Amino acid sequence: SFELSQPLSVSVALGQTATITCGASRIGNGFVHWYQQKPGQAPVLVIYRNVNRPSGIPERFSGSNSGNTATLTISGAQPGDEADYHCQLWDRTTAVFGPGTQVTVL
Amino acid sequence: QVQLHQWGAGLLKPSETLSLTCDVSGGSVSDDDWTWIRQPPGKGLEWIGEISRGASAFYNPSFRGRVSTSVDTSKNQFSLRMSFVTAADTAMYYCARVITSYGLIIKYFDTWGQGALVTVSS
Numbered sequence: 001s002f003e004l005s006q007p008l009s010v011s012v013a014l015g016q017t018a019t020i021t022c023g024a025s026r027i028g029n030g031f032v033h034w035y036q037q038k039p040g041q042a043p044v045l046v047i048y049r050n051v052n053r054p055s056g057i058p059e060r061f062s063g064s065n066s067g068n069t070a071t072l073t074i075s076g077a078q079p080g081d082e083a084d085y086h087c088q089l090w091d092r093t094t095a096v097f098g099p100g101t102q103v104t105v106l
Numbered sequence: 107q108v109q110l111h112q113w114g115a116g117l118l119k120p121s122e123t124l125s126l127t128c129d130v131s132g133g134s135v136s137d138d139d140w141t142w143i144r145q146p147p148g149k150g151l152e153w154i155g156e157i158s159r160g161a162s163a164f165y166n167p168s169f170r171g172r173v174s175t176s177v178d179t180s181k182n183q184f185s186l187r188m189s190f191v192t193a194a195d196t197a198m199y200y201c202a203r204v205i206t207s208y209g210l211i212i213k214y215f216d217t218w219g220q221g222a223l224v225t226v227s228s
Contacts, residue, residue: 088215
């Protein structure tokens with residue numbers, strides 16, 4: 001079964017680009033989804049099926065998935081983007097989540 | 107737009123049964139698949155199980171035997187029960203809607219409840 005790895009934390013300067021990775025062997029063969037979770041709140045879907053943004057999610061959020069790494073990119077990070085970000089995929093009959101990455105906007 | 111509101115007992119003693127319910131508004135519980143996910147304090151998300159619109163259910167193997175889910179179409183809600191809880195079950199519990207595509211090989215969760223904190227302590 002899949003085990004997903006994520007960096008514990010990522011820091012990004014205001015207005016710069018944050019890159020959050022989600023790693024597993026051949027993860028690029030599958031579909032990864034990303035959730036944003038602010039303190040004390042429920043997760044919110046920000047990217048689904050590797051590259052798609054739900055309605056209402058800003059264009060500065062984008063995703064990619066290839067080889068052994070899926071990536072969530074925040075272009076032009078804003079203070080409101082400070083949150084934990086979780087990757088997720090479906091492995092046969094189970095949902096698997098990464099451990100989460102805390103993003104800090106400096 | 108579908109919204110989920112959940113509730114249930116917040117403080118349990120070890121060996122008791124956890125019971126949570128999720129109310130569906132803006133849609134029908136019969137139209138979608140539903141899931142439960144939890145998050146222990148300071149930790150990541152853990153998938154518990156799913157109940158489909160046809161009321162068939164399947165669970166994370168790590169919970170097998172302790173967990174059950176059900177749907178009440180008359181009340182437009184779905185529920186989770188977890189027996190024999192221990193301190194390790196202390197967590198924020200979330201209900202969510204499942205979106206399924208490509209012949210069941212892709213599932214993700216597009217609408218979440220607000221969460222319910224369950225604490226297990228003697």
